[in-house]
Amino acid sequence: MRIILLEPNPIIAEALVSRCKSSKIDVDVLSSAEELEVVAGKDLTHYGGILVGSVEDPCELIEELHKDAGGTPIILLSDVKNPQLAIRAFSAGADDFVVKPFNAEELKARILARGRRTLGKASTAFKLGKLTIFYDGRDPEVAGQRIKLSHREHAIFTYLAKNVGRVVSKESVYSAVYGSMDCEPFDKVIDVYICKLRKKLSDATEGQQFIETVYCRGYKMDKPENTVVQRLGGGGRKALPKPEKKSSAA
Template identity: 50%
Template sequence: MRAVLVEPNPLIADALGRQLGMGKIRYDRQDWAGLEELLRDQGADGLGYDAIVLGSVDDPARCVAALRAHQVGAAILCLLDRRCVATTVELLHAGADDVLVKPVVSAEVRARIEVARRRSRGLLSNAVRVGQLTVFLDGRDPEVAGERLRLSQREHAILGVLAAHHRRVVSKEHIYDEVYGLSGADPLDKVIDVYICKLRKKIAEATGGARYIETVYGRGYKFEAPPEHEEAVPAAATATAARRFPAIPFAASGLHPGCLVAAE
């Protein structure tokens, strides 16, 4: 996980940096002007950060609003010197994902960032069900048809990254960053391949030979259920849902078009 820390006070920045490091979050230090310059030069997609941690900046709500105006999708975590309900509400309305009061603890910072990222991916819980597999993102081993699938710590971490990006291609570099907290250097290039191979073998043994992890050559890996394990919704269940939740004409719904969000 990568973050950018915006904190002008060097002593506070060092203390916050230690907490981020203890939470296995790689971070860069930037002042607000430097972050704005990065946004102008590289755009939101070019930043490459999972989270932005805003400390004692001038007018933090304006900073948050500016980040969202630039289409920054990273989790924004704001840190306050003391509890203030009005400021917290203002920051959340501006687009912040969460607000904490300093001093902060590494485990809580990482957990809150992970929750924000999970929401941004459309994951509403710590469990991701894919075919016969249920992958837990809170440290528990996955289950296959209710039976525990025992994995090593690294195997579990890698499967968690893939499950969080279900049906999307995940690069090796991203997996390195999430699991090891460092960039994909050449000497480690085969490490992920080895763990992927072990995961495939264990999942295949537990699911009767099914292949859940595909290699997308030149890009990375994709985790999804094979066609024979995809669960189809029974026609009767669909009909029942239609009776319970009949379609409502949009004009009669009372909703503004801006309230609709398309699921990815």
């Protein structure tokens, strides 16, 4: 998981980064609202969350950030319990309010939970055509049979699944999986994995296509034609085909 930390104080930032690393959370540290504004002008969806630290007027910043977050959870960090500040933060668009010092594993769990709710995926699984997609780290399944994915394939698949119905750029996919753009050409790397994913998903679902290439923009995972998306609760019912329209008699 990769997150953004907005923290002007370098000592506090270093301590928070160290705490997060212990739970395998990668942190991009920004020291000013201006830096965050530049990043917010790009794609924020490949970040698991945005932590807002000790900045001046955090609620005003959160209100502006909320417009560009694209569903990425925003969490305000505070040194003390402050109900009034928490209320203002939630009203401004924050998804959570966490008092320092925090447990990194708990923070990670909070971010994942908030992300699922923000994207309308509070359940741990849902159906997309013949495909069952999980949000607990498992590979996808078809009729109870696992589709074995490599580590990179799984990371890309999960990122696309979290953005079902939305176009995501190759850059954001690469950054979400690798954490940087150091390995060039990144577009060719992603293309290779997308091709592998398409083949595995198609082979397992009798030809259903889930990943669309959107020219000059990136990729989009969506339901195949003639199926409906169905969230899975305890019963785990399958997605049903859409009823075909009957043609009127001539």
